[in-house]
Amino acid sequence: MKKAILLPALAAAIISMSSCERNFTCTCVYPNSNIGTTKTNIKAYKRSDAEVHCNSLNKGAQTLGGACAL
Secondary structure (H helix, E strand, O other): OHHHHHHHHHHHHHHHHOOOOEEEEEEEEEOOOOOEEEEEEEEEOOHHHHHHHHHHHHHHHHOOOOEEEO
């Protein structure tokens, strides 16, 4: 009986602990340019990792008078 309860509980714990890669969209707006708006899809496990990537895009966008954000 203990095995019948323990096995599903263990399986549920393993599934809940696994993380999935998610898609985030970094949107860059260039108000004073022909570029307009661009969207870049970023695959990351955590939002903070996607923000790091988007911030690096933002540094490049700022040189053209633009700004990027998730």
